[in-house]
Amino acid sequence: MTGLSFDIAHLLAGTLVLLSFVLLYQDRMYALLNVFAAQAVVLTASVAWQAYVQDAPHLYVTAAIALVFKAIVIPMALRRIVRRLGIHREIETVVGVGPTMLAGMGLVALSLVVMLRVTADADPLAREDLAFALSVVLLGLLMMVTRRNAVSQVVGFMSLENGLILAATGAKGMPLVVEISVAFSILIAFIVIGIFLSRIRERFDSVDIEALDKARGERR
Numbered sequence: 001m002t003g004l005s006f007d008i009a010h011l012l013a014g015t016l017v018l019l020s021f022v023l024l025y026q027d028r029m030y031a032l033l034n035v036f037a038a039q040a041v042v043l044t045a046s047v048a049w050q051a052y053v054q055d056a057p058h059l060y061v062t063a064a065i066a067l068v069f070k071a072i073v074i075p076m077a078l079r080r081i082v083r084r085l086g087i088h089r090e091i092e093t094v095v096g097v098g099p100t101m102l103a104g105m106g107l108v109a110l111s112l113v114v115m116l117r118v119t120a121d122a123d124p125l126a127r128e129d130l131a132f133a134l135s136v137v138l139l140g141l142l143m144m145v146t147r148r149n150a151v152s153q154v155v156g157f158m159s160l161e162n163g164l165i166l167a168a169t170g171a172k173g174m175p176l177v178v179e180i181s182v183a184f185s186i187l188i189a190f191i192v193i194g195i196f197l198s199r200i201r202e203r204f205d206s207v208d209i210e211a212l213d214k215a216r217g218e219r220r
Helices: 003-025 029-054 058-085 097-118 124-146 150-170 176-204 209-219
Strands: none
Touching: 003 029, 003 097, 003 124, 003 150, 029 058, 029 150, 058 150, 097 124, 124 150
8 A cells, every 4th residue: 555545544533533623613504514524524535535545445335425414415405404493593502612622632633643553563554544434433422522502412412423434334345235224224313303303393392312301300
């Protein structure tokens, strides 16, 4: 594998980490969905490049699934849900953007230190992609923890899943049947989440997690 192959793979994986930070920084719902779609496009390019470098044609199927579902279908459906529920406003956070970004940088540093040591004997491209992938996963978890809005938490979960796809493709890919089953699982989960958010909005007139906790406390 040439140095250019390494550089392009690392550039795409690093861009995914950068876009995870941009997701953490966003405070507007539509901007958040736009950044998530951009992250999915970069994930598609990363998986397609891994398919080329590894000479693994089945990874092109993974790239196509990511492009169709994560870059187009899911963002468009989330925008429709946001318009229907009337929640296109600022995203409330548990802590400020500054502390969240600092925590994110700490998680990325932890990911690099841990993964590069654990995978010292692995293929160089795979071990570094796994380090980037773990960073994306942890930043997705951080987004889920620091956001009060249920829709933004869904985006955090989807971003986390992007990291898992990056890890699977970087580690010499995954079987095609797994890719297809994951795609259908994501689609089904998204449908359930959409129905769930609609029901929450109808019952409580809000999808803010703090408001839902207050409503639960009042009912007690």
